[in-house]
Amino acid sequence: MSLAEPAALPVATSAAPRLDILRRLITRFQASLPAYLLLLPSLVFLALFTYGALGRVLVDALYQRTTPKAPVRFVGLDNISAVLADPAFTGAVVNNLIYAVGTAVPSIALALLFALALSRTHAVSSALRAALFLPVLIPMVAASALFMFIFLPNVGLLDYYIGRLLPVLPNWLGDPDVALYAIMVITIWKNAGYYMLFFLAGLQAVPEDVMEAAHLDGAGPYQRLRHIILPELKPTFLFVTVIAILNAVTQVDHVFVMTQGGPSNSTNLVLFYIYQQAVEHYDIGKASAATLLTLAALMGLTALSFRTMASREGEP
Amino acid sequence: MKLIDWLTRDAPLATRNEITPKLGFLLTVLLAIVWLIPFLWMVVATLRPPSDGINTMAELMPSLKPTLDNVRDAWEIGDFPRYTLNTTIICAGILLVQFVTITLAGFAFARLKFAGKTLIFYLFLMQLMLVPVLLIVPNLSLVAQLGLYDTLTGVMMPFFASAFGTFLMRQAFEAIPTELEDAALIDGASLIQRIRHIYVPLSMPSFSAFAIISVTSHWNDFLWPLMVINSPDKRPLTVGLSVFTKTAEGTQAWGTIAAGTLMVIAPLLVTFLVFQKRFISSFVTSGIK
Numbered sequence: 001m002s003l004a005e006p007a008a009l010p011v012a013t014s015a016a017p018r019l020d021i022l023r024r025l026i027t028r029f030q031a032s033l034p035a036y037l038l039l040l041p042s043l044v045f046l047a048l049f050t051y052g053a054l055g056r057v058l059v060d061a062l063y064q065r066t067t068p069k070a071p072v073r074f075v076g077l078d079n080i081s082a083v084l085a086d087p088a089f090t091g092a093v094v095n096n097l098i099y100a101v102g103t104a105v106p107s108i109a110l111a112l113l114f115a116l117a118l119s120r121t122h123a124v125s126s127a128l129r130a131a132l133f134l135p136v137l138i139p140m141v142a143a144s145a146l147f148m149f150i151f152l153p154n155v156g157l158l159d160y161y162i163g164r165l166l167p168v169l170p171n172w173l174g175d176p177d178v179a180l181y182a183i184m185v186i187t188i189w190k191n192a193g194y195y196m197l198f199f200l201a202g203l204q205a206v207p208e209d210v211m212e213a214a215h216l217d218g219a220g221p222y223q224r225l226r227h228i229i230l231p232e233l234k235p236t237f238l239f240v241t242v243i244a245i246l247n248a249v250t251q252v253d254h255v256f257v258m259t260q261g262g263p264s265n266s267t268n269l270v271l272f273y274i275y276q277q278a279v280e281h282y283d284i285g286k287a288s289a290a291t292l293l294t295l296a297a298l299m300g301l302t303a304l305s306f307r308t309m310a311s312r313e314g315e316p
Numbered sequence: 317m318k319l320i321d322w323l324t325r326d327a328p329l330a331t332r333n334e335i336t337p338k339l340g341f342l343l344t345v346l347l348a349i350v351w352l353i354p355f356l357w358m359v360v361a362t363l364r365p366p367s368d369g370i371n372t373m374a375e376l377m378p379s380l381k382p383t384l385d386n387v388r389d390a391w392e393i394g395d396f397p398r399y400t401l402n403t404t405i406i407c408a409g410i411l412l413v414q415f416v417t418i419t420l421a422g423f424a425f426a427r428l429k430f431a432g433k434t435l436i437f438y439l440f441l442m443q444l445m446l447v448p449v450l451l452i453v454p455n456l457s458l459v460a461q462l463g464l465y466d467t468l469t470g471v472m473m474p475f476f477a478s479a480f481g482t483f484l485m486r487q488a489f490e491a492i493p494t495e496l497e498d499a500a501l502i503d504g505a506s507l508i509q510r511i512r513h514i515y516v517p518l519s520m521p522s523f524s525a526f527a528i529i530s531v532t533s534h535w536n537d538f539l540w541p542l543m544v545i546n547s548p549d550k551r552p553l554t555v556g557l558s559v560f561t562k563t564a565e566g567t568q569a570w571g572t573i574a575a576g577t578l579m580v581i582a583p584l585l586v587t588f589l590v591f592q593k594r595f596i597s598s599f600v601t602s603g604i605k
Contacts, residue, residue, distance in 0.1 A: 028431045029431065031429075031430070031431075032428075032429075032430035032431045032432070034424075034428065034507060035424040035428040035429075035430035035433075036430065038420040038421060038423060038424040038428070039420070039421050039424050039436060041416065041417045041420060041421075041476075041477070042417040042418070042420070042421040042440070042477040042478075042482060043436075043439075043477075044477075045417065045473070045474075045476040045477035046439065046440070046443055046477045046479075048458060048473075048474075049448070049451070049455055049458070049473065049474040049477075050442065050443045050446055050448070050451070050477075051439070051442070052454070052458065053446075053451040053454040053455050053458070054446060054451070054454075056454035056457070056458070057451065057453065057454050060453070060454065110347070113340060113343065113344060114344055114347070116340060117340050117341045117343075117344035118344065126592075128344060128345065128348045129596070130588075130589070130592055131348040131349075131351055131352050132347070132348050132351050133588075133595075133596065134351070134352070134355065134585065134588070135351065135354075136599070137532060137536075137581075137584050137585060137588050137595075138536070138581040138584070138585070139535070139536035139537075139538060139553070139554045139557070139580065139581070140536065140538060141536075141538050141554045141555075141557050141558050141561075141580075142554075142557060142577045142580050142581045143354070144558075144561075145557065145561045145573055145576070145577045146354040146355075146357065146358055146574075146577060147354065148561070148565070148573075149357070149361075149373070149374075149570050149573070149574070150354065150357070152570075155370050155371060155373055155374060156374060157353070157357055157374045157376075159374075160374035160375075161374070189351065189354075193351070194599070197596060197599050197600050198600065200600075201600045246447060249447070249450070250447050250449040250450065252539065253538040253539060253554075256538070256539070256542070256558065257558050257561065271449065271450065271539075274450075274452075274453065275452070275539070275543075278452075278453045278456070279543065284453065284457070287453045288453060288454070291450055291451070291453055291454075294450055295446065295447075295450055298445075298447065298450075299445055299446075302445055
């Protein structure tokens with residue numbers, strides 16, 4: 001061992017057990033001190049902005065404070081029930097569920113297709129991989145600026161080219177029945193190339209000789225995909241699903257730039273609702289209650305998927 | 317179909333030498349082209365003379381008389397040099413502090429034994445689960461209480477500690493043979509000296525992978541700086557671009573918007589095209605951005 005370790009700890013004697021325990025604790029602390037000092041800078045910031053933030057959300061959710069100067073009033077669980085009774089919140093939750101499923105499923109499916117098609121390295125595949133990966137690198141705000149023109153009625157890219165084929169086109173971002181799906185397209189465009197990377201990494205773990213053997217045994221491409229590749233990729237699927245769901249709840253920049261949650265709340269998502277409560281209505285209590293509910297849902301989901309992942313790994 | 321044969325000659329692992337791979341590959345090629353259309357439009361629209369009017373704005377064929385008028389207009393409307401400077405300061409500031417915090421903490425987890433190690437490890441792990449974006453409300457009030465509202469430091473602070481970076485460095489440090497450190501120990505090197513002269517130089521690939529992830533994600537951050545920053549001259553690129561877009565949208569100046577967008581995303585895209593391989597592998601190791 002390279003570093004000072006705690007000296008062999010004396011076994012407590014019956015004569016002065018308390019003093020001995022104290023001495024042992026001090027020795028252990030002294031031996032641990034360098035580690036604590038190294039961890040201190042990180043722990044300070046984690047304490048302020050992660051655990052502290054969580055604590056403040058818990059407390060803030062119990063109080064009512066609707067204007068900066070108004071007195072703070074303890075309201076217990078009223079904020080939680082107010083949020084749950086707010087049609088704007090429940091609407092945002094429903095939108096977010098549609099948005100999560102409607103972006104996760106297509107982008108993961110596309111990512112798998114891209115990875116299967118581009119898993120071999122040669123010049124063409126790496127150029128195609130780069131093309132599909134480019135959207136990952138640009139800010140959501142920049143993607144929104146581009147798609148705002150794509151979705152522009154009459155003169156926009158979509159209407160300009162598709163309009164020649166179809167006579168009637170919706171106002172993509174202005175129609176409450178269409179707007180949510182329109183912003184979902186941006187998310188799929190932006191994330192599919194990101195998830196592709198994980199499938200590419202996962203495919204490298206598929207044993208070549210098993211594939212060869214299956215091929216010699218006459219297994220067709222579908223059979224090899226179904227019985228060899230997909231089972232091998234199960235952990236990747238789970239991992240990417242978790243990321244896709246987290247993204248669906250945390251990426252809302254396009255809502256800010258393009259729709260502001262409208263028309264008639266059809267593109268309002270949970271995080272945008274939290275922002276509106278906090279910044280536009282200055283209702284910290286309600287914003288905190290909504291944050292808590294979202295965090296609880298996400299953490300439950302993450303814990304569940306990690307458990308699934310752990311139990312899968314235990315399988316033979 | 318010679319071209320497709322050529323394209324798929326070193327065909328995908330999953331479905332080699334059969335009809336499906338060619339269809340799948342063809343579909344992927346088509347989608348990759350579709351994926352590039354927004355970028356293509358951005359470049360073509362940037363170079364299109366504003367006098368061409370709104371009706372040909374969507375044309376993907378480049379104009380025969382390209383101009384830089386849109387770039388000039390965008391440059392005049394938005395304060396892009398200032399936004400770029402602010403974003404650079406934010407990303408560099410976050411990264412520098414992160415390098416210190418993750419090196420120290422990563423070393424403690426990789427090489428030291430201490431009381432409460434498991435507990436503290438779980439405290440770090442928690443940061444991965446508690447998505448920082450969702451904690452904007454309490455963090456904004458904390459930043460305000462610390463007197464950091466409307467400052468770049470306020471934008472940076474919540475990201476100074478990184479659990480992901482700590483775990484990455486822990487892994488890198490664990491891979492370094494202890495013999496090296498033992499030798500330095502015999503020579504009387506202090507803890508900090510050993511970290512500085514043995515662990516850090518040998519972990520450069522991990523540092524650069526982390527730098528790519530950190531800079532990319534904070535370069536693109538929008539919601540948090542939007543809430544913290546109030547003064548126009550402290551806006552980062554993303555917030556600046558959103559304000560710029562709002563302004564130019566009213567005048568239907570889509571060529572100018574395209575030019576502004578191009579200016580915002582060009583630095584990262586050029587860096588990516590130069591260091592493509594490194595970018596891709598660091599994203600794979602990162603998992604969560």
